[in-house]
Amino acid sequence: xxxxxxxxxxxxxxxxxxxxxxxxxxxxxxxxxxxxxxxxxxxxxxxxxxxxxxxxxxxxxxxxxxxxxxxxxxxxxxxxxxxxxxxxxxxxxxxxxxxxxxxxxxxxxxxxxx
Amino acid sequence: xxxxxxxxxxxxxxxxxxxxxxxxxxxxxxxxxxxxxxxxxxxxxxxxxxxxxxxxxxxxxxxxxxxxxxxxxxxxxxxxxxxxxxxxxxxxxxxxxxxxxxxxxxxxxxxxxx
Numbered sequence: 001x002x003x004x005x006x007x008x009x010x011x012x013x014x015x016x017x018x019x020x021x022x023x024x025x026x027x028x029x030x031x032x033x034x035x036x037x038x039x040x041x042x043x044x045x046x047x048x049x050x051x052x053x054x055x056x057x058x059x060x061x062x063x064x065x066x067x068x069x070x071x072x073x074x075x076x077x078x079x080x081x082x083x084x085x086x087x088x089x090x091x092x093x094x095x096x097x098x099x100x101x102x103x104x105x106x107x108x109x110x111x112x113x114x
Numbered sequence: 115x116x117x118x119x120x121x122x123x124x125x126x127x128x129x130x131x132x133x134x135x136x137x138x139x140x141x142x143x144x145x146x147x148x149x150x151x152x153x154x155x156x157x158x159x160x161x162x163x164x165x166x167x168x169x170x171x172x173x174x175x176x177x178x179x180x181x182x183x184x185x186x187x188x189x190x191x192x193x194x195x196x197x198x199x200x201x202x203x204x205x206x207x208x209x210x211x212x213x214x215x216x217x218x219x220x221x222x223x224x225x226x227x228x
Contacts, residue, residue: 034225034226034227035226050179050182050183050196050198051183051186051187051192053176053179053180053183055180057176058172058173058174058175058176058177058179058180059172059173059176060172060176061172061175061176061179062167062171062172062173062174062175062176063172065164065167065172065175066167066169066172068164069164069165069167072164072165072202073165077205078165078202078203079203080203080204080205081201081202081203081204081205081206081207081208082164082202082203082205082206083199083200083201083202083206083207083227083228084164084199084200084201084202085197085198085199085227086197086198087195087197087198087223088183088186088192088195088196088197088198089192089193089194089195089196090194090195091191091194091195091196091219091221091222091223092195092196092197092219092223093195093222093223093224093225094195102227104226104227105205105206107205108205108207109201109205109206109207109227109228110207110228111148111207111228112148112149112218112228113148113197113199113216113218113223113227113228114197114223114224114225114226114227114228
């Protein structure tokens with residue numbers, strides 16, 4: 001069994017508030033939300049960091065964006081706006097080494113982005 | 115002539131500190147940097163917001179990530195880490211309505227991301 005938290009969520013081995021899933025990806029609520037809406041969109045494929053994205057994964061990364069937009073529309077944050085964030089490695093605060101796109105909205109987001 | 119600032123940069127009609135370009139994308143320094151490294155990666159194709167990304171653009175979005183990783187390696191921020199941010203609409207502070215991926219690093223990034 002994998003010890004990757006997000007692989008285990010994808011396999012339904014660990015519970016999460018899943019909002020969407022398809023054959024390539026899933027989206028679930030962040031357990032420590034930083035905004036009224038804070039959802040993570042992940043690929044089912046285990047890619048540890050943004051640096052590990054290969055040519056053959058390019059369509060998959062775009063797919064995460066399409067899913068993020070779908071979630072934003074469903075949550076009612078598309079028009080006011082939302083921020084998409086992917087952290088890579090320690091200085092960015094990457095907490096789980098399986099890439100995930102943070103979708104944050106429902107409040108005014110500040111600048112700089114952390 | 116387009117009145118989109120980033121289309122004009124891509125056409126070399128407005129100057130920018132361009133770090134990388136290829137047939138699909140370019141990367142240049144943010145004029146108001148929020149970290150020691152702050153680069154924008156944009157597609158040449160005019161896509162106003164993340165909500166306007168279509169199925170046929172999925173590979174292009176992944177390409178922006180590959181370019182961002184390349185920039186991070188060249189700037190020496192890959193291993194300490196970097197944050198990738200895309201703002202969509204007003205609440206996120208989107209300033210130019212041509213999608214752009216912010217690549218920020220060279221310092222510890224904070225949480226929440228703005």
